Amino acid sequence: MGILSNLINGASLGSIYAIIALGYTMVYGIAKMLNFAHGDVIMVGGYTCFCCMSYLGVHPALAVLASVVVCTLLGIIVERLAYKPLRNAPSLDVLITAIGVSYFLQNAALLIWGSDPKSFTSVVGTGSFTLFDGQLTINVTTLVAVVANIVVMVALTLFTQRTKMGKSMRAVSEDKGAAQLMGINVNKTISMTFAIGSGLAAIAGVLLCSAYPTLMPTTGAMPGIKAFVAAVLGGIGSIPGAMLGGILLGIIEIFARAYISSQMADAIVFGVLIVVLLIKPAGLLGKEIREKV
Amino acid sequence: MADIKQLFGKKRRGSLITLGMVVVAYLVVNALMMGGVISNSLTGQLVPICAYIVMAVSLNLVVGVSGELSLGHAGFMSIGAFVGVTSATMLADVLPGPARLVASLVIGGLFAALAGFLIGIPVMRLHGDYLAIVTLAFGEIIKNILNNLYVGMDAYGLHFSMKSSAALGMQGGSIIINGPQGAAGIVKLSTFLAGFLLVIFALLVVLNLVNSRSGRAIMAVRDNRIAAESVGINTTKYRLMAFVVAAALAGMAGALYAQNYSSIVPKKFDFNTSILVLVFVVLGGMGNIRGSVISATILTILPEALRVVADYRMLIYAVVLIVVMIASNNPFLKQKREQLRRKFRKWRGPSSGGPTPDPVAIEGGDAQ
Numbered sequence: 001m002g003i004l005s006n007l008i009n010g011a012s013l014g015s016i017y018a019i020i021a022l023g024y025t026m027v028y029g030i031a032k033m034l035n036f037a038h039g040d041v042i043m044v045g046g047y048t049c050f051c052c053m054s055y056l057g058v059h060p061a062l063a064v065l066a067s068v069v070v071c072t073l074l075g076i077i078v079e080r081l082a083y084k085p086l087r088n089a090p091s092l093d094v095l096i097t098a099i100g101v102s103y104f105l106q107n108a109a110l111l112i113w114g115s116d117p118k119s120f121t122s123v124v125g126t127g128s129f130t131l132f133d134g135q136l137t138i139n140v141t142t143l144v145a146v147v148a149n150i151v152v153m154v155a156l157t158l159f160t161q162r163t164k165m166g167k168s169m170r171a172v173s174e175d176k177g178a179a180q181l182m183g184i185n186v187n188k189t190i191s192m193t194f195a196i197g198s199g200l201a202a203i204a205g206v207l208l209c210s211a212y213p214t215l216m217p218t219t220g221a222m223p224g225i226k227a228f229v230a231a232v233l234g235g236i237g238s239i240p241g242a243m244l245g246g247i248l249l250g251i252i253e254i255f256a257r258a259y260i261s262s263q264m265a266d267a268i269v270f271g272v273l274i275v276v277l278l279i280k281p282a283g284l285l286g287k288e289i290r291e292k293v
Numbered sequence: 294m295a296d297i298k299q300l301f302g303k304k305r306r307g308s309l310i311t312l313g314m315v316v317v318a319y320l321v322v323n324a325l326m327m328g329g330v331i332s333n334s335l336t337g338q339l340v341p342i343c344a345y346i347v348m349a350v351s352l353n354l355v356v357g358v359s360g361e362l363s364l365g366h367a368g369f370m371s372i373g374a375f376v377g378v379t380s381a382t383m384l385a386d387v388l389p390g391p392a393r394l395v396a397s398l399v400i401g402g403l404f405a406a407l408a409g410f411l412i413g414i415p416v417m418r419l420h421g422d423y424l425a426i427v428t429l430a431f432g433e434i435i436k437n438i439l440n441n442l443y444v445g446m447d448a449y450g451l452h453f454s455m456k457s458s459a460a461l462g463m464q465g466g467s468i469i470i471n472g473p474q475g476a477a478g479i480v481k482l483s484t485f486l487a488g489f490l491l492v493i494f495a496l497l498v499v500l501n502l503v504n505s506r507s508g509r510a511i512m513a514v515r516d517n518r519i520a521a522e523s524v525g526i527n528t529t530k531y532r533l534m535a536f537v538v539a540a541a542l543a544g545m546a547g548a549l550y551a552q553n554y555s556s557i558v559p560k561k562f563d564f565n566t567s568i569l570v571l572v573f574v575v576l577g578g579m580g581n582i583r584g585s586v587i588s589a590t591i592l593t594i595l596p597e598a599l600r601v602v603a604d605y606r607m608l609i610y611a612v613v614l615i616v617v618m619i620a621s622n623n624p625f626l627k628q629k630r631e632q633l634r635r636k637f638r639k640w641r642g643p644s645s646g647g648p649t650p651d652p653v654a655i656e657g658g659d660a661q
Contacts, residue, residue, distance in 0.1 A: 034422065085623065100615040103611035107608045108608060111608065
C-alpha cells in the first residue's frame, strides 16, 4: 500500500509540475524563449487567491477564478512591456530580461506581502478519504490536482487541435515566417500563448499552495525550476512531453524522498534528467532535428 | 606608434588596456581607502567584487567566447570555496597566512577543474538550451551534495560523511564542513591585494587563451561547429578546454570569496548566484572580457549604492536590468549609437587606424 500511496502523491505533485511545465513549453515552442519569470507568476497566483479568501472572504471558487484572471492579465502585460520590444534580440538578452522580470515580481511581492510566510488554506478543504479498510488515505487536494491536470490536458489538446487560435499557435511554433505569410497575426498569437501559460500558472499556484500551504515571495522559484526541468525531460516545445515529464518528475521525486534519501531527492531528480538527456538529447517526446550542412 | 603596434599587435593592446584599467582601479581604491573616503560597507565589498569579477570573466569564456550557455557556474565556485576552506584548515600549522591562501586557491581551483572535466564530458555531448539545462542540473546537484556533506579533521586526518556530523566518528578534532550549516570559524585570509592579484591572474589566463591558437579554435567552434570540425578542429576538446579553464577560475574565485567571511553556507552558491554572474556577462557584452570586469564591479556595488532607497533597491535593480536590455536592443537607439561611434572615429583621426573594432570585443551574437 505504501507504494500505491507514494505513486498517488507523486502523480499529484507531478500534475502540478505538469501544469507549470505546460506554460514553459508553450512559450518556448512559440517564442523560443526560456521564460524564467514563469515560476513567479505561480507565486502571484497563490497570493491573489490567498488575499481573496483571507482578506475579502470570497468563495474559494471565485478566488481561483480571480487569480486566473490576475495572472492572465499579468502575463499579457509583462509580454507587452518587457518581451515584445525584444522580439528580434539575441536569445540571451531575452533570458536576462526574463530574469529581470522574475526579480521584479519577487521583490514587488516582498514589498506588498512581506517576507514572513503566509499559511494558505486549501481551496478544496483538508478532507481525505480512506480506501482498502483504512490502509490507503488520499487527500482531497491530491485528487483535485490530478483531476485538474487531466482537465487542463484535455482542454488544451482540444484547443490546439480544433480552434483557429490553437491552429495558428501550432503554425507559429512550426515556422514563424511562413505563418506570417499565411496571414497569421504572430504578435497576437504570442500574446495569447503568454496569457494561456500564465493562466495555467495561476491554477498551478493555487494547487501548489493547497498541497504545501506556506506562501512566500520565493514560493514559485523552486517549483518553477523543477517544472522547467520537467518540460526539458519530456522534450521542450511538446505539450504531451510536458505532461509526461511533469508526472514522471513528481513520481521520481516522491519515490526518491520515500525510499532513498529525503535530503538528496533534488539531486536524484536532476540526475535522472541528465541521464535521460544523454540517452535522448531532445527529451523523451522531443523531435530529433537533424543538422543539415 | 607603428613600432609599438607591431610589437604588441592590436589584440595585445586591448589586453593591456584591460589589465591597465584594473591596476589603475586598484591603485585609486587604495588611495581612496587611505584618504578614508570609502565607506565601511564598500570596503567589505572589495573582496567579493574581485571574486565576482573572476566569476564573470571565467563565465564569459564559456558563454561569450565558447558560446555555450552555462547556468551552473556557481557550483564550481562552491566546490572551490569548500575545498579551499578545508585545505586552508589542513595547512594551518604548515604554512603562513599568505602562502596558505595561495595554496588553498590552487587546490580549490584544481578540484573545481576536476569537477568541470567530469561534468564537461557528458555536457559537451549536448548543445544549446539542453546544454544549459544540464549545467543547471549539475549546479543543483553540487549544491545538494555539499548540503549533505560533513567533513571533520582530527589527529588521524580527514573524516567524511554524507549522513550527519555524529557519523564522522571523530576522536576530538574539529568539524570543518557541517552539512547545511556549512563551514564556520573560517580564518579570514583573503585581502583586497589577494583579490586584485587573482583578477590579474584570471585576466592573463583568459586573455592569453582567447588570443591564442586554442582561443581561435574555440571561437571557430562557436561560430560554426560543423565548419570548424570540417577543417580538422577537435570540437569537443576545445569546448571542454574552455569549460574546464572557466571551472578552475571559478573555483579559485570561490576559495577567495569563502575566506573573506567567517562562515559560509552551501545555499549561498545556488541557481541565483549562477544567474547573477550570467547577468554580469550579458550586460558587459558577450565575449567582451573588459565589459565583464566593468559590469561585475558596477552591478556588485549598485545594490549597495541603492541602500539609500532601502526596500526598493532590488526592485530598482530589476527595472534597471529590463530597461538596459530593452534599450540596447532598440533599433532607434542602436542607430544613434552607431552614428556616435562613427563621429568619434572621425574625430580621433586616421592615425588610430580607421574602422578598427574594439580589440577585445568579439561579436557574441546568439549563443545557440
